[in-house]
Amino acid sequence: MVGRDGERARLSAFVLAPDGQALVLRGEAGVGKSTLLDLAARLAAEDGQLVVRATGVEAESGLPHAGLHQLLYPLLPTSDDRPCDGRPFDDRPTDHRLSDNRPSGAPQLGAAARAAFDAVFGRPDGPPPPVMALGIAVLDLLSWTASKGRPVLLVLDDGQWLDEASAEVCGFVGRRLAGRPGVKLLVAVRGDTASPFDTAALPEAPIGALADADATRLLDLHHPRLGRQVRGLVLEQAGGNPLALLELPAHLADGPGDRAGQDLLGLHGVPLPRRIQEIYAARLARLGDTVRAELLRGALDGAAARPGDGPASIARYRMREVDEAVACGLLVVEPGAGEFAFRHPLVRSSVVQLATPDQRRAAHRVLAQLHREYPERRAIHLAAATVDPEEGVAADLEAAARSATRRGGARLAVSWLTRAAELSETRVDRSRRLGEAAYVAGQTDHLGRARSLALAAAPGTDESPAAVLADSYLALYRDGEVRATHRRIVAAVERLRDSPDRGHHLPGLADRHDLPGRADRVGQGPDRPDEVLDRLVSLLLAVSQYAGDRATWRRTHEVLATLGDLATERAWMYGSTWSDVVRHGAGWSRRVERASAGLEEQDPWDVTRLAVSAYHLDVLSPLRPYLERVVDRELDTGAMSSGIVMLHLVLLDQLALGQWDAAERTGHRALALATERGHGLFAHQTRAYLAQLAAVRGRTAEARELQTAVEAWARPRGVGFLTQIADAVGATAALSAGDYETAFLHAIGITPPGAFRPYAYQASRTLLDLVEAALHTGRAEQARAHALAARDAGLPDLSPRLALVTHGALAMTAEDDTEASAHYARAQSHPAAERFPFELARIRLAHGIAVRRLHGAAAARLPLTQAAKAFDRLGAPAWSARAHAELRAAGVAPQAPAPTSIPLTWQERRVAELAAGGLTNKEIGEQMRLSPRTVSAHLYRAFPKLGITTRAALRDALTRVSQPTPAP
Incomplete structure (x- = not known):
């Protein structure tokens, strides 16, 4: 503690302060950080505080939540409190989940918090929770502990070795301790080593070398009898590092003075920690x-x-x-x-x-x-x-990789699969595991590494299954290349199908039959090893979906039919629901629901594919809680591409449920990630969804700007999936603006009235748009024909949303009042009607208008009032104005609620100001000590609060808002 008066005073104030706070000590190895942590722990213990200590472990820096486990272990009771000993080994596994028989005084955690802590304690029953959920659970636990009259001090040494997942939770907790008295977090990290706390935005205290006078005093206190020459040598070599001042003299005393001095001088120019390590090595x-x-x-x-x-x-x-x-x-x-x-x-x-x-x-x-x-x-x-190939070890590594993938550690799984390949005893197994590593690397968005691994799996050829998978993902995600990619995958599937030794060179996991859906194959048992064929087929189906044209889908279905028993039920599910739900979607909803029962045991890419089928069948909402739990995990340490798709799916469900503000935030987050990763396809897909959102909200200029950008990118590439959305955006935006002729022209660009164009997935989704536009432009016969076509195609049996809009369309085009009333009643009483508030409000508006004209104003007030309230709540001003106008015509003059503005936080305001000044996210992060991803998150939360969607609009928007929230 010599020369540390300032640090001691700051730590004393930190430890004894009543308010919760966090502090990071940063300095080089040996500078005294651990000693300062000891001081803080001693002060806290003397004050009656509960001190919980943990140390970052380099060997465990790749294990999610390993560090957090150290911190939580003393605070939570377990079903077996005995720590595991190194010798002798006990054959009985210890379950470290939270015990249901909690001892007296143990915190009564809710189910969500218990599940979160179970994941951290190494025996999860479900997927690891996202940072926010786990952070909130930790905060609740700490607050509960402190509320019992004993403040808590968390002390973390060697924070640079903490695993990323634990560091994120610690950062989340540390940033929120200000409002939680009695809880403090103290972290020490090396200043010369990259640390996950570098971007945690926590207060820091630099711990520097001792001043010359203090260094001399410390040396004299501990080694008062050093000779003048040796004393000067030690002071020079230590450079004010306390550990070096204590250890170097002992090293010199170990042997003859001249020889020891020469040894020390021989290390001149070597970094100080290395010099100290040399001293320890001599003792060892x-x-x-x-x-x-x-x-x-x-x-x-x-x-x-x-x-x-x-x-x-x-x-x-x-x-x-x-x-x-x-x-x-x-x-x-x-x-x-x-x-x-x-x-x-x-x-x-x-x-x-x-x-x-x-x-x-x-x-x-x-x-x-x-x-x-x-x-x-x-x-x-x-x-x-292990050095030499050993199949048992390779299999264990493969199993660990599978476990890591399902727990959000896909990046770590790539390393383990690569090592498993190195330890494989046969060329076939080596190729298979390298191919698996290539596939997982592609999903983690390491596309370059995926290609190099794929080439290593089958050297000398660019057309191996693994190489085709890697190259095709790159071409699809980055460039939106669907035509050539489709042809190449078809050729690879046919080669694999016709190969006599198909199972011997398939880079997939042979024992993946433990996944739900893997065993229920058409005419095939669960033990077949054709994982790579499944993946090629799934990618072929995805490419076909993005192509969105009849010829591509027909060719895909031909290939699928030729596979016979090799085609899985999942392949048929995707091929039916992704292609043309009107013609092929019947009967799949129950199978999707059944397959969704075991999401925790499925790989993230399998979950997203299943969720896409659920979206096409309008049964996505039950899957959304799982997607929201795991999306942060996948974006941070898992399958990045699957994470972006998960964001898209969450956005689509938020859009359907009328949670439009949340959908906008999700969309901007997905757009930032896709743009940052260079995914042209995902970036424009996100723009298309944001255009749909702007269209239903009546922001027609914004919707058309985004629509134009999407069309300009997608149409030359033949990405029909996106051009169909662009046409749908045009129809909805025109309806919002009251331009029914333009809306009709956009709608018939997707499908003609009275039919549903094959493989045009937007044809059924724009049913109500086409019918309304036709009715408002005097095309009643075409509107009626389209409604009847929906009924005859069996749309009400395909999905709850299609049932709602089909009955709505039949009611709007009914030939008599009795039929109209029956269909309006069936639409509004449908069990799932409230899950689609925008469509329901449009149907109620049409119902109110029809009733007012036929039965008078009084009868129309209820459906019109319901429609107006729904549009007000959704934030659809054009539709809301229309409904209120009809209410006034019905003799009611409702007051539209005044919009309420949500103030920006101080950080959101500051980030927005810097972005308005032209700084990039990286430059803003450097100035504010935030990561670029955190800057992006602040911006996508600020945009909807400011009522804008682009950075270019920031400056004007900031001048319109009130003064920012004071800085903390």
Whole structure:
């Protein structure tokens, strides 16, 4: 603590302050951060606070929530509170989920919080929760603990090694402690090492080297008898680093002065942590083999430098019989628990570096056995323990990769699959696993790596299944190339179908039959290994969907039919629902619902494909809670492409349910991500959805601007999926503006009246638009023909939304009042009618108009009032004005509610001002110490509050709003 008066005062004020807060200590290795953490912990303990300590572990930096587990373990009771010992091994697995038999005084957590903590404690029953859900659960737990009269101090050392998922939650919690008295978070990170806390936007305190006078005083206090020459050498070499000032003299005293001095001078120019490591290495070299082996196992398993209070983390190796290492200053004995811990992280690094490769592999084998109940931890040690090909280890790594993928760790799965390929005993297995790694890399948006892995899986050819998959995803996502991509995938599917040894070179997981939907194949048992064929077919169907034309879909269905027993039920489901729901969608809703029962056990890309089928059948809402839970996970550490598709699906459900403000925020987030990743297809798809949203809200200029951009990109490429949306946007925007002739022309561009153009998926979705536009332009016969065509095609049986709009269209075009009344009643009483508020309000408006003309004003007031309130609530001013005008004609003069503005937060305002000044997201992030993704998030929340959709409109919008919220 010499020379640390300022730091001590700040930490004392931090620890003893009644308000919740967070602080990050940043400095180089050996500068004294851990000692300052010890001081803070001691001050807090003396004040009666509950101190919870954790240490970032480099070996676990790739394991989601490993660090958070350390922090939560002392706070939550478990069904078995015994920490796992390294020796002897116990064959009984320990379940570390929260116990239902909670001890007296334990926090009574709700189901959501219990599920969130179960995920962190290593035995999840469902998917890991997103950052916000888990962060809120942690905040609730901390607040509950502090509310019992004992404030909480969380102390985290070596934060640079914390896994990204834990760091995000800690950052989320730290930024929200200001309003939660009694809870504090103190973190130490190395200043010379990249850290997940670099972008956490938490207050920081730099811990620098000691001033010359303080360095001299510290050296003299601990080594008063140093000779003048050695003293000067130590001061020069230490450069004010306290650990170096304490350790270098001991190193010089280990041997003859001249030789030791020469050794030290020989390290001149080497970074200081390395010099200290050399000192520790000299001490390690004097230890016996048994002690060094114990230290190595502890170091590789992440034994904490100074763990502090609370029980140890589960399944952590405990070092035994290492008193010799304590005597020479490498280990300390933890007070109370009596456990051995490394004196400093640099000791742990020295232990690992000094060990031979054979010694490290032997230690990893022991640790792999220790973690046998935890596949992902086991995989880390297995990968490091094995040199020669070994099929059992490769299979274990493959299983761990599968587990990681389903838990949102697809990026980590790529590394494990690649290592599994290296350890495969046969060329076939190696190729298969490299192909699997290529596929997962493509889903994580590492398309370049996906292609290199695919080429490695089948060297010498660009037409291997893995290469076709990698190249096709690249062509589709980046460039929207559907024609050539479709031809190439068809050729690859046919080659694979006709190959006599198909199962021997398919890079997929042979045992994927444990997934729901994998076993229910047409005429095929669950054990077939044709995973890559499934993936090629799924991609072929996706390309066909984006092409959206009759010829492409016919060719795709021909290929699907030739596969016979090789085609899965999922393939037929996608081929039917994605292509032409009017002709092929019957009977699939129940199967989609059945397949949705096991989403947690499916890969993220399988979930999104199933959800797309649910969207086409208008049964997406039950899947949305799961999508919202996992989308952040996939965008951060998992399948990025699937994450963007999940955002699209959430947006579409929000649009259907009338949650338009939320839909706009989701859309801008998806657009920012797609643009940042260079996904031209996803970016323009998002613009198309935002155009639909602008059209229903009556923002016709914005809708047409977006529509034009989408058409200009999609039409030359033949992306019919997007050009159909553009036509639908034109129809809806024109209806909102009262331009019914233009609306009719756009609608018949999708499908002619009285028919539903084959493979035009917007044909059924624009049924109401075409009918209304035809009626308002005097084309009553064409409107009637279209309504009857919907009835005869069986649309009411296909989906709840189509049932609603079909009965609405039949009512609007009915030839007599009795028929009209019956269909209006069936539409408005449909069990799912309220799930589609915009369509329901339009039908009620038409009903009110018809009733007023036939039965008088009094009878029309109820449906007109219902329609007007719905349009007001949705934020559709053009439709709302129309409904209020009809109400006035019916003798009612309702007052439209005054719009309420939502103020910008201080950060939103500041980000918006910098963006209006022309700065990029990266430049704004550097100025405000935020990540570019966080800047993007602030902007997409600010845009709807300002009533704009582009950065160009920021300056004018900011001049219209009131003064910003004061800075915190």
